[in-house]
Each structure stands twice: as C-alpha cells, then as structure tokens.
Amino acid sequence: MYTDKVMDHFSNPRNVGEIDKASGIGEVGNAKCGDIMRIYLDVEDNKIKDIKFKTFGCGAAIATSSMVTEMVKGKTIDEALEVTNKAVAEALGGLPPAKMHCSNLAADALHKAIEDYKSK
Amino acid sequence: MRRVYMDHSATTPVRSEVAQLVTGYFTETFGNASSVHAYGRDARKGVENAREQIASLIKAKPEEIFFTSGGTEADNMAIIGTVMANRDKGKHIITTQIEHHAVLDTCHYLEKQGFEVTYLPVSDDANIDLNQLKNAIREDTILITIMHVNNEVGTILPIKEVGQIAKEKNIILHVDAVQSFGKIPIDVNEMNIDLLSASGHKIYAPKGIGCLYLRKGIKLSPLFFGGSQERKRRPGTENVPGIVGFGLAAELAGKEMEAESIRLTMLRDKLIDGILEKIPESQLNGSRTKRLPGHVNVSLRYIEGESLLLMLDMKGIAASSGSACTSGSLDPSHVLMAMGICHEIAHGSLRLTLGKINTEGDIDYVLEVLPEIVEKLRSMSPLFNSMQIENREECSKCTLTK
Known part of the structure; x- marks a missing residue:
C-alpha cells in the first residue's frame, strides 16, 4: 500500500532527533488521533542550517516527517514556507488516499516551527 | 529471513488434511447436493457428514446446524432473523460494547428499523458484569447477543452464566463464537445457547464457510429466499467443498x-x-x-x-x-x-x-x-x-x- 520511497523513508528516516536550543519548534497532531509530529529548526542567516524531527505515528507520518526535513535542509526560510503537505506527498511518490488527511501534516509542523522562529 | x-x-492456513479433502470435492465429488444422481448424492453425503462433525463439537444435533458463507452472515442471520420472527413479543436487544462489527453494525441497523439496543459496558479487562446484564433486561427484551471470546483482546466471557440468566428470563441467547469455536469447549445445552455463529477459516478450514447453530424450536425468519437448501433457512446451492472442509477441520479441532x-x-x-x-x-x-x-x-x-x-x-x-x-x-x-x-x-x-x-x-x-x-x-x-x-x-x- 505504500510506495518504495515511503518505505525507504520509514525504515531509514533522515534527520531524526532533537536540536538543543532550537531556533524554532513546531508541533502538529495529538496523541488522541495517533499522530504527533514535532520539527526542530536551527536557523542561521535566514537559512535552515539544521532540521530534526520526532514523530509518533504511522508509516506515512514518519515518512512525511523524514521527507520534509530532507526537502528543506539548507533552504531559506522563504523557500521552506513554499513546501506544502501535497508537495511532500508527491515527493514520496504519493500516499494511500486514507493517509492524505490524517498523516500528511509534516509541512504544517515545519511551518509552525518557522512561525515559532519568527516570533522569537 | x-x-x-x-x-x-485474523485467519489460519488451511490444514493439509482439509486441503486434500476439499480438492476432491472441487474436481471429483463436484455434484450439486440437491441433485438426484450419484454425483449429487455423494455431495449430499459429504454435507451431511460435515453437519454431524460440527454438531458433535458443540453437543448440538446435526439438524440444528445451518451452513452460511461465514461468521458475519451467521451473526446477521441470527440477530435479524430472531428479532424479525419475535417482533410481536418486543423490540429490545441486549449486547455488549465490545462485539465484533458483524454484531454491532447489525444492531445499529436494527435501531434504525425501530428496535432498541442496550450495549453493556465492560471492565478494564473486557469482561461484563452479570448484574448489569440482569438490570438491563426489560419486559420487551427479545434477544441477548454476546460474544464468547473477544477477537481483539482474547477475554473469555462468562457465557454459561449469561445462558442461565437468559433461560430464567426466557430470552433467546445468541453467541458469536467465531473466536472460540474449536479452540475451547462449547456445550450449547450446558451453556443454554439458542443460536451460535462459527467460522471455518479461523480453524484451518477455507474462507467463505461458516455456520449457524439454531436450537430446535427457536423461530428464525430467513434473510435469503430462493430455494429449499438448509431447510429454507439459508437458500442457495451449498458450498460443498467449503462445508466438507469445515466439517473435517471441526472434527480435528475437537480431537486436538x-x-x-x-x-x-x-x-x-x-x-x-x-x-x-x-x-x-x-x-x-x-x-x-x-x-x-x-x-x-x-x-x-x-x-x-x-x-x-x-x-x-x-x-x-x-x-x-x-x-x-x-x-x-x-x-x-x-x-x-x-x-x-x-x-x-x-x-x-x-x-x-x-x-x-x-x-x-x-x-x-x-x-x-x-x-x-x-x-x-x-x-x-x-x-x-x-x-x-x-x-x-x-x-x-x-x-x-x-
């Protein structure tokens, strides 16, 4: 049901972890729904120097989290803001329809982390 | 690896003895069990033998076993068939919150048809409180339907005690025994069970075969119409290979x-x-x-x-x-x-x-x-x-x- 790319990011997730003294942290989802994604940013000169994630959730939740970190690492804040949930799903070669609404929230978590960074 | x-x-592999027997009923003994000729008679013999094998596992009589397409159909047939046949006596059904969806969704459907359903809560280890069951019984309660073993968490429910209560109050008891049939002892008389659903593919028989035990004398309106098979309770050409496979699997399950x-x-x-x-x-x-x-x-x-x-x-x-x-x-x-x-x-x-x-x-x-x-x-x-x-x-x- 998942593409090879999803399974790759699920079984070898990129950028798992936390950043101590992060420039911004964003979290979406809740444990009740079975998905929590948290993104940590290290921003320098308006660029995402480092990004890490921690996710509680299904295969799609973990794979989209991993993918979004890979997509924006090294990018500027403005470039990162252009990444959508849809783009993340497309980069993974698509997600099963049932997963599009519940587990495809990684870009939202990223945007929240950027908001958090900007508000500081 | x-x-x-x-x-x-979820399901089991078909055991080799069963697979071998079933194959013969696809290719050799393929007759329609209703036919007069030798092919038909041989198929009929297989079906009736399976009925005995299944009845004996739950201490029922062979004529009280009706073959279905599986556990879900048996649950639907038992619940809808019983309340429709007894709707002049009342409109209340008692079940639990932890039933399989084959029972829960059927109850939801019946609520839309004007029946009333009590869904008994359970304890933190998925068991029911018999006093709550007693208190839920009303003048117009016509059916209690409770599972024997919960499919998700494996808890065995006190069916014998439930049967005692149902018998005292003269209420029909249906038991979804899909997870317990062939795995732990069931005695429909000792447990006062009036109807019981079972499935083949949980006990190393093929998918697509199950049965309903219906105690003699319990009224049941059929869901299907179109022939005299299964004594008009479940018309349609019998799934002979599935039935003989289910029968053998049940016999072996009992022995082992x-x-x-x-x-x-x-x-x-x-x-x-x-x-x-x-x-x-x-x-x-x-x-x-x-x-x-x-x-x-x-x-x-x-x-x-x-x-x-x-x-x-x-x-x-x-x-x-x-x-x-x-x-x-x-x-x-x-x-x-x-x-x-x-x-x-x-x-x-x-x-x-x-x-x-x-x-x-x-x-x-x-x-x-x-x-x-x-x-x-x-x-x-x-x-x-x-x-x-x-x-x-x-x-x-x-x-x-x-």
Missing part, C-alpha cells in the same frame, strides 16, 4: 483441543511474560486468566501500531493492531476504548495470536526482535524521553468521550 505468522485470529490448548497456553504465557519483562511501559490488554489460549494483546506506550506492524513485517513477523490506522477510522479499536484504555495507549496496541504452526522458537524470535523495534520507534517518538515535554494531557485524564 525467518517468517513467523502470529495473526491466527485439549493438547493444543495446553501447548498454546504455555507459548502464550511465555510470550506475555517475555514482553512485559523486556519492554518497559508495556501492558497486557484483556484478562490474564480468562484468556483464549494463544491470544496475546499488549500495548506498548509511546509508539503507534501501524509503524510497529510495518517494522515487524520487515523482520518476517505478521501481527495486527488496534490502532486507528489499522482500524480504518480515526479512532482506535472500539474494544480498547470500551475497556477505558486511553487513545494514546490504544494506538500502540499489538495483537499476536498463535496457532498450530507456531513453535517455541517463534516466541524466542519475537522476544528478540520486538524490543529492538520498540526501542527504535520510541527513539523517534516525541512522547518518549523528550527534552521539551510540555504539559501534555496525560492518559489518566483520558475519558471515554467519543
């Missing part, structure tokens, strides 16, 4: 029940003890003692069931979960919710159901692989050992609001 199938409550149940209980307990010992913050779901042999359901905090199943699958282990992703909705299993287990812990549930093909080596393999997987997923989880834990609502605050 080692492959370990631990999802026997005692030894297999001792073996599976030992393996089950080793698996439960191993998981609880090796994995911190794990818990057993369902009753520890009143539990189906071979049935394990645990919750592993901070991780989500589908990820767990995918990682186990990569290691060759086949299991199931009650997480939302695997229940096909946004909510985790209705059974775990009814037991008062909070969402977060329900999402991290893992069901491992053992069967004939499992060995002690399989248990050792799972106990070696599972803790590593749990550790890997927990290391990714923001709920586990996080540096920045906010005041997240803890499980103790979870309520049963849905």
Whole structure:
C-alpha cells in the first residue's frame, strides 16, 4: 500500500532527533488521533542550517516527517514556507488516499516551527 | 529471513488434511447436493457428514446446524432473523460494547428499523458484569447477543452464566463464537445457547464457510429466499467443498483441543511474560486468566501500531493492531476504548495470536526482535524521553468521550 520511497523513508528516516536550543519548534497532531509530529529548526542567516524531527505515528507520518526535513535542509526560510503537505506527498511518490488527511501534516509542523522562529 | 505468522485470529492456513479433502470435492465429488444422481448424492453425503462433525463439537444435533458463507452472515442471520420472527413479543436487544462489527453494525441497523439496543459496558479487562446484564433486561427484551471470546483482546466471557440468566428470563441467547469455536469447549445445552455463529477459516478450514447453530424450536425468519437448501433457512446451492472442509477441520479441532490448548497456553504465557519483562511501559490488554489460549494483546506506550506492524513485517513477523490506522477510522479499536484504555495507549496496541504452526522458537524470535523495534520507534517518538515535554494531557485524564 505504500510506495518504495515511503518505505525507504520509514525504515531509514533522515534527520531524526532533537536540536538543543532550537531556533524554532513546531508541533502538529495529538496523541488522541495517533499522530504527533514535532520539527526542530536551527536557523542561521535566514537559512535552515539544521532540521530534526520526532514523530509518533504511522508509516506515512514518519515518512512525511523524514521527507520534509530532507526537502528543506539548507533552504531559506522563504523557500521552506513554499513546501506544502501535497508537495511532500508527491515527493514520496504519493500516499494511500486514507493517509492524505490524517498523516500528511509534516509541512504544517515545519511551518509552525518557522512561525515559532519568527516570533522569537 | 525467518517468517513467523502470529495473526491466527485474523485467519489460519488451511490444514493439509482439509486441503486434500476439499480438492476432491472441487474436481471429483463436484455434484450439486440437491441433485438426484450419484454425483449429487455423494455431495449430499459429504454435507451431511460435515453437519454431524460440527454438531458433535458443540453437543448440538446435526439438524440444528445451518451452513452460511461465514461468521458475519451467521451473526446477521441470527440477530435479524430472531428479532424479525419475535417482533410481536418486543423490540429490545441486549449486547455488549465490545462485539465484533458483524454484531454491532447489525444492531445499529436494527435501531434504525425501530428496535432498541442496550450495549453493556465492560471492565478494564473486557469482561461484563452479570448484574448489569440482569438490570438491563426489560419486559420487551427479545434477544441477548454476546460474544464468547473477544477477537481483539482474547477475554473469555462468562457465557454459561449469561445462558442461565437468559433461560430464567426466557430470552433467546445468541453467541458469536467465531473466536472460540474449536479452540475451547462449547456445550450449547450446558451453556443454554439458542443460536451460535462459527467460522471455518479461523480453524484451518477455507474462507467463505461458516455456520449457524439454531436450537430446535427457536423461530428464525430467513434473510435469503430462493430455494429449499438448509431447510429454507439459508437458500442457495451449498458450498460443498467449503462445508466438507469445515466439517473435517471441526472434527480435528475437537480431537486436538485439549493438547493444543495446553501447548498454546504455555507459548502464550511465555510470550506475555517475555514482553512485559523486556519492554518497559508495556501492558497486557484483556484478562490474564480468562484468556483464549494463544491470544496475546499488549500495548506498548509511546509508539503507534501501524509503524510497529510495518517494522515487524520487515523482520518476517505478521501481527495486527488496534490502532486507528489499522482500524480504518480515526479512532482506535472500539474494544480498547470500551475497556477505558486511553487513545494514546490504544494506538500502540499489538495483537499476536498463535496457532498450530507456531513453535517455541517463534516466541524466542519475537522476544528478540520486538524490543529492538520498540526501542527504535520510541527513539523517534516525541512522547518518549523528550527534552521539551510540555504539559501534555496525560492518559489518566483520558475519558471515554467519543
């Protein structure tokens, strides 16, 4: 049901972890729904120097989290803001329809982390 | 890679004796059991023999067994058929919150048709309170439908006591025995069961065959029309290969029940003890003692069931979960919710159901692989050992609001 790319990011997730003294942290989802994604940013000169994630959730939740970190690492804040949930799903070669609404929230978590960074 | 199938409550492989017999009924003894000629008579002989084999496993009479396409059809037929035949006597049905959807969805349908249903709550180990059952009985209660063994958590419900109450109050009792049939003893007379549903593919017979036991004298309106098969209770050409396979599987299950149940209980307990010992913050779901042999359901905090199943699958282990992703909705299993287990812990549930093909080596393999997987997923989880834990609502605050 998942593409090879999803399974790759699920079984070898990129950028798992936390950043101590992060420039911004964003979290979406809740444990009740079975998905929590948290993104940590290290921003320098308006660029995402480092990004890490921690996710509680299904295969799609973990794979989209991993993918979004890979997509924006090294990018500027403005470039990162252009990444959508849809783009993340497309980069993974698509997600099963049932997963599009519940587990495809990684870009939202990223945007929240950027908001958090900007508000500081 | 080692492959370990631990999802026997979902389905079982067809055992070789059964597969061999069934094949013969596809190719050689293929007649329509209603035909007059020798082909038909041979098929009929197979069907009637299977009816005896199944009846004898639950101490029923052969003429009280009606073949169906499976457990779901038997549940539908039992519940709808009984209330339709008894609607002049009342409109109230009693069931539990933890039934299989074959029963729950049928009850929901009947509510739309004007029947009233009481869904009994359960304790934290998925058992019912007999006093609550007694109190729920009304003047117009026409049916009690309660499962024998819960498919998700393996708890064995007190059907004999339920049967006693139903008999005293003169109410029809239907039991969904899909998970218990052929695994633990059932005596429809001793337990005062009026109707009982069973399925073939849970006991090493093919998929697409099941049966309904209907006590002689209990009225039942048919759901299907179109022929005199199964004494007009279930018209349609008999699934002869499935029926003979189900019959043989039932007979063999009966013969092997005692030894297999001792073996599976030992393996089950080793698996439960191993998981609880090796994995911190794990818990057993369902009753520890009143539990189906071979049935394990645990919750592993901070991780989500589908990820767990995918990682186990990569290691060759086949299991199931009650997480939302695997229940096909946004909510985790209705059974775990009814037991008062909070969402977060329900999402991290893992069901491992053992069967004939499992060995002690399989248990050792799972106990070696599972803790590593749990550790890997927990290391990714923001709920586990996080540096920045906010005041997240803890499980103790979870309520049963849905």
